[in-house]
Amino acid sequence: MRVLYVASEGAPYSASGGLGDVIGALPKTVARIDSTVQCDVILPLYGSMKVEHRVALKHVTDLTFKLSWRTTGASIYKIENDGVTYYFVENHYYFDRAKTYGEWDDGERFAFFSTAVIEFMLKTGNIPDIFHANDWQTAPAVIYLKTKYASEAALSKIKTLFTIHNIEFQGKYDPAILGDVFALDECYRSIVDHSGCINLLKGAITVSDYVSTVSPNYACELQHDFFAFGLAGVISSVSYKMTGIINGIDYTEFSPKKNDIFKTFDKRTIKSGKEANKLALQREVGLEESASTPLIVMITRLTDQKGLDLVLHILEELLAEDVQFVLLGTGNEEYEDKFEELSGKHENFKALIKFDRALSKRMYASADIFLMPSKSEPCGLAQMIACSYGTVPVVRAVGGLYDSIKPYGEENYNGFTFNNYNAHELLFTLKRAIALYRDTETWAQIRKNAINSDFSWDKSAAKYIELYNVLKNW
Numbered sequence: 001m002r003v004l005y006v007a008s009e010g011a012p013y014s015a016s017g018g019l020g021d022v023i024g025a026l027p028k029t030v031a032r033i034d035s036t037v038q039c040d041v042i043l044p045l046y047g048s049m050k051v052e053h054r055v056a057l058k059h060v061t062d063l064t065f066k067l068s069w070r071t072t073g074a075s076i077y078k079i080e081n082d083g084v085t086y087y088f089v090e091n092h093y094y095f096d097r098a099k100t101y102g103e104w105d106d107g108e109r110f111a112f113f114s115t116a117v118i119e120f121m122l123k124t125g126n127i128p129d130i131f132h133a134n135d136w137q138t139a140p141a142v143i144y145l146k147t148k149y150a151s152e153a154a155l156s157k158i159k160t161l162f163t164i165h166n167i168e169f170q171g172k173y174d175p176a177i178l179g180d181v182f183a184l185d186e187c188y189r190s191i192v193d194h195s196g197c198i199n200l201l202k203g204a205i206t207v208s209d210y211v212s213t214v215s216p217n218y219a220c221e222l223q224h225d226f227f228a229f230g231l232a233g234v235i236s237s238v239s240y241k242m243t244g245i246i247n248g249i250d251y252t253e254f255s256p257k258k259n260d261i262f263k264t265f266d267k268r269t270i271k272s273g274k275e276a277n278k279l280a281l282q283r284e285v286g287l288e289e290s291a292s293t294p295l296i297v298m299i300t301r302l303t304d305q306k307g308l309d310l311v312l313h314i315l316e317e318l319l320a321e322d323v324q325f326v327l328l329g330t331g332n333e334e335y336e337d338k339f340e341e342l343s344g345k346h347e348n349f350k351a352l353i354k355f356d357r358a359l360s361k362r363m364y365a366s367a368d369i370f371l372m373p374s375k376s377e378p379c380g381l382a383q384m385i386a387c388s389y390g391t392v393p394v395v396r397a398v399g400g401l402y403d404s405i406k407p408y409g410e411e412n413y414n415g416f417t418f419n420n421y422n423a424h425e426l427l428f429t430l431k432r433a434i435a436l437y438r439d440t441e442t443w444a445q446i447r448k449n450a451i452n453s454d455f456s457w458d459k460s461a462a463k464y465i466e467l468y469n470v471l472k473n474w
């Protein structure tokens, strides 16, 4: 079986978030655990690609094609790595930009990419059994396969899987540009039309053979208006062809045995290891050095989705306790300013307003409690990463957080959860965790359960392979 993963980003070549991590991990895991599956990935070749990767590129072919009235083209390159062939679509005009996303012509850029992917398949005869597209940027590719390329005999056996990594981002455009930018005839308008806009995500959800999301609970939640950003009806109408598969994390990257934290440790040395890391982090960020004070951390984008209004509501009440709190994040300016202001006012709170992966690892390793009170969370990786360092998650039971963190007291518990989007429910849950932190034996068990949680990609990749096999014979 051949699977082609189509995405706008993929680690280590380009990654700005969860999607990049998934595309970096899933194909190579599928290829490793099932040698009968040939995995290819196709990505845009961004101008920002690092030289170390750029020198490994091998030219494959050149394409010339039409996108609406424009005659355009691309060069295709490849890199073979970890049993996977990564193809790259090069077009300097579209992809040598300052930003990966957020350019004025994103719709055109990804309509171009989607068309180039299909033209690449036609020119090279590299035809997959499963075409696995991801998020709104590659939604046009699924739509094109089912519309204007539907009569291509070479493509007719392809089955499409479309994965929604975050439904908030839908690729919504002015209805006037259907032909001009998206190169679609009027007869296809109803596929992408939604609430008076072109909605690419809606189009791909509608026409794709199967749809998945990044956790089982999120797949259910998306049938409700609160979570679906206007697409609850569309999601409900495709529930017969929809599933949720939780993401994994890369344990070679996030491991307390790896020498990128203050002091390495493992399950046996977790107590002394975490203590040494905590003292070093306290020193680094300017907190009082105290091994016995519970250290809470958050590492997050500073957006409404992450429950930061709840945190702000109870922060001063929390800081009145004997605790320390370090927040690492960037995002909305109002949140950045507010957290910085509070950081200046409280000795036991530090807000670090930056994006710093190296520091994030030192924080995961040092903390006692990882806070993640999200309003919605398609999957969430941070809570899993926290567990891998024996840091106990306190999360809202929503989306993938519900699927991955079981509350203390229940079978297989590995953290603390609260249900309602309520600041004091969050505070009381945190206070309960802090109280149990002082009960050394109980805490040692909670921490042990956290570090023993298995969020490996192998389990998730096996579920994808099962789905690909069903789909192939669909």
Ligand code: ADP
Binding pocket: 017, 018, 299, 300, 301, 328, 329, 330, 354, 355, 356, 357, 358, 360, 379, 380, 381, 382, 383, 385
């Ligand atoms: P999302 O994809 O919604 O941002 P996830 O929990 O799935 O949330 O993934 C977030 C990832 O980004 C985690 O690996 C987290 O450690 C990392 N991250 C978020 N903010 C920062 C930051 N300011 N510095 C370093 N890493 C960060």
